[in-house]
């Protein structure tokens with residue numbers, strides 16, 4: 001059946017670098033069909049024209065780091081029929097969630113000349129921690145292909161085909177030689193969700209975990225292997241503390257190496 | 265030269281090897297075979313003999329693979345790598361059909377195989393046995409049109425292994441290292457010194473016909489004897505072994521064995537073992553619609569029993585735990601495969617052991633289960 005009407009899309013930004021929103025602009029050849037199928041009613045990166053809500057589909061980028069944003073996301077939710085979060089910031093708190101492991105009050109005092117101007121929360125949290133989310137699209141940045149799939153699925157009123165399997169399966173489908181097994185390079189692919197197309201192993205680098213934990217990650221088994229391959233405990237802690245540091249499975253992984261007593 | 269008869273053996277001198285490649289190309293084949301890429305021996309297009317891993321070998325252990333230099337110039341002096349021939353017959357991603365909207369209906373265009381016939385150069389005995397397994401899966405009671413079309417036109421040039429890898433166990437599975445049937449040509453490379461040559465066995469009339477124009481000489485007893493000695497040496501140096509006696513019942517009557525829990529703690533559910541296995545055939549299909557909604561493509565891609573989503577049903581999942589997924593894989597491969605396809609699903613190539621990031625070894629898992637089971641099930645045979 002041909003589709004009816006032209007749903008209205010809004011794109012929202014919270015604490016983030018804009019990279020995921022730009023993925024939408026980066027859809028090049030597909031951008032015109034997107035614009036034909038949906039009305040881009042609110043997208044500051046693309047146009048200053050703003051159409052008032054409510055919206056049929058909201059794409060939300062960024063994490064919640066201030067009390068004001070915590071309030072604004074509830075407004076966005078109230079105006080959106082479907083709300084999809086995009087990127088590691090929105091789905092896991094992003095790199096800025098490293099603050100969750102530290103004393104933010106101390107940063108404020110030490111870093112800023114006028115700490116009283118800084119209004120910030122002690123944590124950076126995922127949108128899901130504040131309002132109900134209909135779908136989470138992972139990645140730092142997200143994949144263009146998956147973003148188009150999410151929009152197409154929305155138009156067709158079906159569940160997006162976005163897999164929660166490991167990066168390893170993409171790596172193998174692509175025909176990459178495993179850098180962990182063949183080069184002895186530590187790689188997070190076995191515990192990371194697919195979606196990037198296993199880009200890093202294709203360029204002889206271990207996976208950095210940009211898409212966050214896969215559906216059943218077993219970091220407890222992978223960590224001793226990473227150590228065997230020469231990563232020290234600090235290295236393991238750091239590799240799990242990047243864009244998805246606060247994703248529960250990665251957080252547990254980095255905490256687990258921290259808690260181990262240091263060998264004499 | 266007269267057409268060679270099936271079963272005959274000839275000698276191809278090392279320096280004449282390019283003539284064999286030329287004959288294959290002249291006969292219209294796309295030659296694919298082993299080649300060095302990114303620190304491993306993978307399968308790719310072979311245009312000249314320089315594309316082959318001349319003087320290279322592989323060292324394999326559980327979870328480790330290293331490409332190393334040989335101290336000779338063997339063309340086939342290694343075992344099997346991360347790729348298997350299934351990538352050609354059952355590609356990792358394949359478009360099956362495209363549907364296009366026409367008024368209030370739609371047209372479906374089914375994908376046709378239009379590529380040239382392929383020549384697989386360098387199949388090992390275990391891999392030939394693997395083709396027999398995938399033939400039963402894709403070209404038996406149920407026929408997959410793509411697999412069938414490609415397989416029917418593929419020429420199989422086997423190579424008998426001159427050495428066994430650290431994770432090989434074809435002797436246990438009865439699949440190697442000797443090549444016994446199902447090939448068009450079978451080569452045994454004798455590196456020397458002083459004499460570097462190939463003993464060529466003719467396995468089919470097609471195999472015989474591609475040899476037309478390739479300089480060959482009769483094989484003496486000494487040369488066939490050298491090939492046999494080499495093969496016996498390979499058979500005696502298997503890196504692994506697996507006792508298959510009564511394995512069907514052994515596994516299927518031990519579904520609650522504590523060993524599953526132990527291996528599940530190590531298993532990453534990463535799917536690597538199933539991706540590299542030449543006989544794992546699980547796949548899923550995906551509809552890829554155009555944004556306009558006027559055109560949709562159906563794609564098939566490799567899937568795995570280690571994926572949670574693989575057993576996602578409408579409201580629940582039948583294999584939530586990694587334990588149930590590892591158990592499904594091993595019991596299917598080594599036991600219920602017999603019920604389904606009348607053969608083992610394992611051909612003893614060792615890939616799943618080498619390419620598991622944490623080095624899980626199925627031969628070790630089976631041995632652990634067997635060691636705790638008092639007497640192995642009565643009679644011989646795999647049941």
Ligand code: SF4
Nearest residue numbers: 168171178179187189
């Ligand atoms: S390189 Fe990394 S992602 Fe690829 S198969 Fe190996 S462990 Fe998995």
Ligand code: SF4
Nearest residue numbers: 541610611613614616
């Ligand atoms: S189960 Fe392992 S050893 Fe057996 S055929 Fe598959 S990859 Fe090879």
Ligand code: SF4
Nearest residue numbers: 389390425432434440
């Ligand atoms: S399992 Fe046997 S046939 Fe296969 S590569 Fe090893 S030695 Fe060769």
Ligand code: SF4
Nearest residue numbers: 531532534535537620
């Ligand atoms: S057995 Fe190894 S390769 Fe297979 S899913 Fe488990 S960890 Fe991955």
